[in-house]
Structures are given as C-alpha cells and as structure tokens.
Amino acid sequence: MATNQELGARGEELAVRHLEDIGLEVIERNWRHRSGELDIIARDGDTVVFVEVKTRSGIGYGTPAEAVTYTKQTRIRGLALRWLSLQQGPWVQIRFDVIAIVVGRHDDPVITHVRSAF
Template identity: 35%
Template sequence: MNNKEKGRLGEKIACNYLIKNNFHILEKNYRTKIGEIDLIAYKENKILFVEVKSRKSINYGYPSEAVNYKKQRKIISTAKQYIMYKNIKNMDIGFDVIEVYLSDNDINHIENAFCVN
C-alpha cells in the first residue's frame, strides 16, 4: 500500500469514526489554492476542521507531529476561506487532528489540536 492509499484509508476510517460519534460530514478533501482540509464536520453548533494523519507504526514519530506550524497556518487560512464562502456566522470552530494507526486499527482524536492566534 503506497502513502496515498494509506492516506485515503485513514481518511475513510476517520470519517466513519466521526459519523459514529454523531458528527455530520460537510466536506471531504476541501481544496482551495491555499491548501486542503481533509474533513469538515459539524455537531452541536460547532464546525470542526480535521486533519487526518495515518501511520502503520510510530517508527518515524507520532502522526500528529507531522501537523507542523506551516501546515496549521495553511489549514487555518483554508478554513477562513470556507467560512467566508459558506457565509458561516455565530458558530464555534475547532481544529482537530485524528491520528489513525493502521496496524492496530486504532484512532486518537486530538480535539482543539491547534487554534487561531
């Protein structure tokens, strides 16, 4: 399985996890010129912008460690465009990271992994 296939599988697992936890999926792989957001979900007046990171092992570090400052800024900028485009007002927003461990079939949902400064 190549990295792209691992990524797609991880996103599918994360999407199913969110649905099982009563989230409504608004977008998958939302793209702009600035960047991409893997999943955009909604629950109880809150919109989540979710970055999904998948790994077979932690030999090269935890998946969330790949969501560095530069990646966070791209996600935040893309989220701002989404909010403006959809004319979203009076809603809470969050930036989460979902780590998917493919070898263990395990998920770690990191809520509010980063925020807008």
C-alpha cells in the same frame, strides 16, 4: 504494502466513520483551494470542525499527530478562513481537531482523536 495515497485514503475513511460514530455530521471531504486542502469539515452542533487526518503504518518516524506542525496548522487556519468566507452558515464556533491513525500490518487501526488540537 499500501502506497501513501492508499494509506491516506484508508485513514480518511476510518476518520469519517469515527466522526459519524461519535455524532458529528461530515459536511465536506477533501475541500481544495490553490493553497492546499482541508481533509474533513464536520459539524458538531453549532460548531464547524476542521479535521486534519494523519495516517501512518508505524511510529518509526514519529506519531501521526507530530506531523501536524505549526506551519501546517497555520496553513489549515488560512484554508478554514477561506472556506468560512464562502459559506452562508452562521457558525457560532470553530474548532480544529486532529485524527491520528496508526495502521499496523496485523492489528486493528489505532485511532487517536485530539479535539481542539490547535
């Protein structure tokens, strides 16, 4: 059985692959600030996309997307503003996506990408 860190790392790898497969450019991963971390920052045309990745081995405690609570959304918004303040790019739009991944024991992972999740 994978540890939570291993499961999270696998989920982020799957999320990056998914984003690249649909044409987004990943520009940063695991950006850290004293108040938290942004999992993935990507570019979708002239839109910067902040992606929260949640991975679970099952749904016994709820779906991965349900773990992105209002409190977590607020923290992610604040981190995104901090990241943007440090950039030179003229971003036209920003978007917050959630990628929820369920990794079963024997099945292929189920990836749900919620665009503009919050």
